[in-house]
Amino acid sequence: MFTKRLSTILVVMLLILGAVSTAWAGDIGVTFQNNGVEYIFSANPENINGTTGNHYTIEKDLYTGYTYDIELYHHNYTGETKRFGVALYNPNSSTATITVNAKVINDCAATGESTELDMTAPLVEQYVLGYGSTSISIPAKSYTFLMYKDVPTQRTVSGKAKVSTNLSGVKARVFHGPQYVSASTVFSYTRDTDYESNITTGFFNYDGKYNSSTIDASTYPTFKLSEWRPSLNVNEYETGSNVLGSSILGGNYGMTYTITVKNAANKRLKIIPNFKNLDCPAAALVLYSPQIGWFRTGKLINDKDSDYYDQYWLMSMGTSSTFTFKYILPASNFGNVSFQVID
Known part of the structure; x- marks a missing residue:
């Protein structure tokens, strides 16, 4: 990659x-x-363990005229493979087109920051160089993934994307769930709770x-x-x-x-x-x-x-x-x- x-x-x-x-x-x-553009950042809970369950960490309605930078960073300590990523839902009565300026996601062994930097630094470089640029069509009342990675246990996942939409109201959710989970199921999840007070998941007006x-x-x-x-x-x-x-x-x-x-x-x-x-x-x-x-x-x-x-x-x-x-x-x-x- x-x-x-x-x-x-x-x-x-x-x-x-x-x-x-x-x-x-x-x-x-x-x-x-x-x-810069609006920023959706997900790192809390950073450590997803066997008792965390399946949840979304943050949801944001996307609007026309704005661009969104979405970043996630989590550790899988559940003992099994889990799917991490960003799911999208189009509640509108017509097809939404998501313009993806960049989209990268990867994982590595969760053995400390030095090992993880061999994954996260190249990933950010790829993001600014526009890797993964594409467009996604979402039919009315439909669900899809912006990006995801099935991450084995004892590994760290990081992803970053830049997107915009031609229809307001499209919802983006950062999530963790079981391997093979569907995008529609992600939108039935409840939100994670605050596990770590000094780590952040949140929305920022600028990146x-x-x-x-x-x-x-x-x-x-x-x-x-x-x-x-x-x-x-x-x-x-x-x-x-x-x-x-x-x-x-x-x-x-x-x-x-x-x-x-x-x-x-x-x-x-x-x-x-x-x-x-x-x-x-x-x-x-x-x-x-x-x-x-x-x-x-x-x-x-x-x-x-x-x-x-x-x-x-x-x-x-x-x-x-x-x-x-x-x-x-x-x-x-x-x-x-x-x-x-x-x-």
Whole structure:
């Protein structure tokens, strides 16, 4: 499933591990504004076990004129294969057409974040590259799946799709049920209960952020994205609705940040994962640069020594005075990713 590895060569060209200059002006806070499309996120309950039952985690009516980013992330600990995915119901009296701009879903062994990053980071890269784009016709009063995966026990599943509809009122449900369950049966399920207060299932009005405050490379600042818990940054987190668990999606997993840096010519960004947190075993990001487009970084493994700054990626900011890049934190990462401007 994981193809298009041309980006590996490009990442080697743009992101290089090595010695760098150490000019550093300290941390600055970043003020954000929201952008992007509407976001349906499902990770609570994260662990589906044998007593959880079959349920939906969140339902959203889809409307014309809007686009929806839908992401799910769960562990199957039930002892049997379960179906995870997104089901659709068209209650209208005519056929609905769902435009799918991207649709990816996969699973992996649930043996920890490092293993899971080998699945989640490529999946996000495929999403931004438009993998799985198609259209789905749903006859009047009918049901179908947007996507699903039959996931064996002791495995982690993640999926992500971007969709729009030509008829308002089409319902989308993120669910977990038995293998071979039909889409119509999914709409007979009751909703999950709130199992984990610090994990999120919910609806957010936006799946993106951009900086409204100035980041001036001439002062060699360091700033954090996915800062958790919030300290220096302002307006980084939106309060979700229709939630299970936390109404704040800590880390903003799966959201797209658009970051503009001024006076950037001939400088670089040293990107440092949160390896100060020894519980963080590994890190991998999805980034966009004007020079090469979207790409996935190589995975870094936390060596857990005292100098956590010695593991990082480098990104050139080119020769123009203004540099704009994009950043996505795939599931299974830790937040508090630092970006340090260097020569």
